[in-house]
Amino acid sequence: MxxxxxxxxxxxxxxxxxxxxxxxxxGASDTRDPSGALAPLLKKIIEVCKDKxxxxxxxxxxxMNSATIAxxxxxxxxxxxxxxxxxxxxxxxxxxxxxxFLCMKTIARTLTQVAVExxxxxxxxxxxxx
Amino acid sequence: METRIERSLQSTWDDVRALRxxxxxxxxxxxxxxQAAAVMASAELIENAVKHGEAxxxxxxxxxxxxxxxxxxxxxTINRIGSVDAYVRLKTQIDQIIESGDGEELYMERLADYLxxxxxxxxxxxxxxxxxxxxxxxxxxxxxxxxxxATRNTRP
Numbered sequence: 001m002x003x004x005x006x007x008x009x010x011x012x013x014x015x016x017x018x019x020x021x022x023x024x025x026x027g028a029s030d031t032r033d034p035s036g037a038l039a040p041l042l043k044k045i046i047e048v049c050k051d052k053x054x055x056x057x058x059x060x061x062x063x064m065n066s067a068t069i070a071x072x073x074x075x076x077x078x079x080x081x082x083x084x085x086x087x088x089x090x091x092x093x094x095x096x097x098x099x100x101f102l103c104m105k106t107i108a109r110t111l112t113q114v115a116v117e118x119x120x121x122x123x124x125x126x127x128x129x130x
Numbered sequence: 131m132e133t134r135i136e137r138s139l140q141s142t143w144d145d146v147r148a149l150r151x152x153x154x155x156x157x158x159x160x161x162x163x164x165q166a167a168a169v170m171a172s173a174e175l176i177e178n179a180v181k182h183g184e185a186x187x188x189x190x191x192x193x194x195x196x197x198x199x200x201x202x203x204x205x206x207t208i209n210r211i212g213s214v215d216a217y218v219r220l221k222t223q224i225d226q227i228i229e230s231g232d233g234e235e236l237y238m239e240r241l242a243d244y245l246x247x248x249x250x251x252x253x254x255x256x257x258x259x260x261x262x263x264x265x266x267x268x269x270x271x272x273x274x275x276x277x278x279x280a281t282r283n284t285r286p
Contacts, residue, residue, distance in 0.1 A: 032143045066254035073244040095163040099262040
């Protein structure tokens with residue numbers, strides 16, 4: 001099952017297969033209150049991922065404001081409370097992603113079910129927005 | 131070649147996005163990392179200025195300037211601020227960043243706060259400008275306006 005959600009300049013694609021959920025962030029997250037705007041979607045992602053491994057792919061995120069970091073870390077923490085492994089992936093060839101996600105990788109060491117890893121393969125092409 | 135951007139913005143969120151996109155387009159000729167750093171620093175400074183204005187009945191405008199020369203990139207916002215306390219908080223945070231060097235440790239501490247407390251919000255933008263963007267921050271206050279500057283050398 002594939003679904004896509006759009007919030008202003010940010011599109012989040014969810015691909016839900018039998019054993020794994022892939023959540024791909026694309027575009028720019030620059031709203032005044034990403035925590036509030038993304039809350040229903042993040043709740044849905046956490047629900048869908050509760051008994052499946054999750055891949056949170058952030059490589060196609062062009063820009064995020066600092067207010068986006070709190071909901072991302074909140075998602076990490078919630079997924080860490082689940083039964084399955086989750087991985088947040090980013091592109092180390094993009095300077096701003098490298099700076100931010102290396103720090104997130106460091107703080108994620110205290111988590112048991114969540115890893116933060118770089119994978120430099122280009123992300124897949126955009127899925128249609130539904 | 132010098133790039134100079136001067137804008138007087140209404141204190142609204144739509145202006146933040148428009149200016150972020152404009153800065154990105156105007157700096158399309160620089161390296162991707164420098165462009166991303168300048169865009170991020172510009173947007174975070176304007177976001178802070180707009181947030182300061184939200185506490186005011188008449189926030190006035192946010193005056194934004196970006197100057198890119200062969201040697202450096204300099205970004206500046208001037209906006210009204212609601213109280214002496216708000217300025218002192220801002221100045222204290224910038225002084226802490228300057229004392230810390232590049233702000234990385236403070237940024238990490240704040241991320242750890244977020245992980246420990248899901249209700250924690252804010253205070254990351256200036257750390258990002260220093261740590262991720264590599265800018266030197268400064269601020270000053272004249273009457274009810276605050277000027278925040280972010281400057282980065284562009285020569286290797």
